[in-house]
Amino acid sequence: MATTHPKVYVVATGGSISGIGPDRLDYLLYPELGKRLSIEEMLKRIPEVETVAQVESENLIRVGSPAIGPPEWLQLAHRINDLFDTDPDLAGVVVTHGTATLEETAYFLHLTVKSERPVVVTGAMRPPTAMGTDADLNLFDAIRLAAAPAAVGRGVLTVLNNEIQSARDVTKTNTLRVETFTSRELGFLGYVDSEGQAVFYRDVTRQHTTRTPFDVRGRETLPRVDIVYTYSGADGLLIDAVRQHGSDGLIVVGFGSGSLSSAVFEAGARAIQDGLVVVIASRATSGRIIMTPQKEAHGYLVADDLLPQKARILLMLALCQTRDRQALQEMFYRY
Template sequence: MNRKNYLFLAVICLLIFSLQAVCLAAETADTLPNVKILATGGTIAGSGATNTTTVGYTAAVTPVDALINNVPELKKVANVSGEQISQIASENMTNEVWLKLGKRVNQLLAQDDVDGIVITHGTDTLEETAYFLNLVVKSNKPVVVVGSMRPPTAMSADGMLNLYRATILAGSKDAIGKGVLVMLNDTIHSGRDVTKTITDRVDTFRAPEIGPLGFFTGDQPVFYRAPLRKHTTATEFDISHLNDLPRVDIAYHYANNTGVVIEALTRAGAKGIVHAGTGNGSIGKAEYPAIEAAQKQGVVIVRSARVGNGIIARNGEANDDKYNFVASDNLNPQKARILLMLALTKTNNPQEIQKMFWEY
């Protein structure tokens, strides 16, 4: 066989191998889940001045396509594409962004070519967004909210691994039907139960009394329990027609409180007020005149606690029946605010709203 024949055979073999590689890649892509990554900003998209800057960095500067490109391993576990919903530090989260995000999530999950969604988010209000979505998403497909405590520029940055594993979780059949999930630090939480507990450590997200739903072992999510409270497709809340949410604020109780905050919130137009009381949701005597005046203007009052954990006993530290208060169950003030906002889109009857707090 002459040299030309060898070259011809070599070219043919190279073409065959290339075609096989293309076919194998196409076959692999066909078997991977399709995961949409929606970005809202936060530390996971932040940047610090040095690789030791873990506080005082700038959040929300990296666009979603760059986030995806920074984790090339994502392509091995899912067919991913990104979309920028907002680009903010999460302390600047608004009702408007929530509505935009919730509607877009529902649009995408209604598509046959979307198997799950990952939402990148700042950690400061991550738990609030997760609970809001847990109440308004209308699909059993996985939705995973993820963030990071260190910017990508820092040593031992946690964002890339969190995003990688959140993507695995969003494509996992084991995550179907478990409501909106939160995944950081290899720990899987329910969006209802989880809260940020530490200002600056990577193990900040916890459900102190209830515990996580599961964990990652390597690249495998493992669940040990499922949420029992109604969520997603089992809720009565529909945001498809909403352009805004009722104003609900939080009044924090403290020694020597005179009720001036409740008076100010009522004047500002609050439709509901969550009272973050002491102990088991206690209300100071000096606050009652302001509360009763607010109720005469139609303001719904929910009793929660600044303690952050525990069940608010109905008719325990206050006569809820007499004063038409709503007990927040075990929702902390910021999550009680989310549920009250959505409840007020359905009714302003405290008895009906109390039923919702027992259910959700």
């Protein structure tokens, strides 16, 4: 009797995983050329996928990931939620994506997809036309992972270089190497390994997907949140510019454990007085920001251990729900 493989839907958005370079030694110029394989052409490169899943696909967006932002996040979330809502037989969804902003799109989906079924985001550091490309294996691994029962209920995952990571924690750490994506000191979750199995050693404990209030179905825009980076000698100029622009929220990226120069701290306090929601994150790559009496007295929020770019995403979604300071702070501890 024929074996029925799980159904997996691949949503393509472009990026290096689809890039076409001028020759097999090109690892840099292909984004500037702007030529891309379609998802149908990408899947033809891996006929082995027929042994693990029934695959359907579409080219939803075809851009490099620096061109992906809130409008595209909403478009992706709407499409994925619609796929899960209309097809109860769908095992999981794969999103192909450029690596520059992959972690941001993945975290947005981690908070807004309303299904326990897996969504797996993947990309490549080397285009499919390059010698030593990782595009084919990463796409194959992503489909295997989306089809795996072990991936259910873990939120949005990424897989590159055989490593399974949580969308909340993963970040890009190297400009060119294939092992660029890590989860910092928290560690990745498991492997899609050589025998074809998705093997998990750790789990995701922060709430996600069906356990968040962030349902963006029907929403066309998101609140504007900006990021200001602290550096030695920084003053309040950039924070004042954000305040005067009329943004809804601000992530201030502080030193180490969240310390700020007096000029930056005072500028942030002025912004809070004007009604801006201001969250302190850290320019360190690991560790938590902990609330202090001084920060609390001036109305600051803290990002816990979220990287600045992910704190921005959470604040954008949180501001769709409330502007209550305590409720917003609880969201940073919960998600």
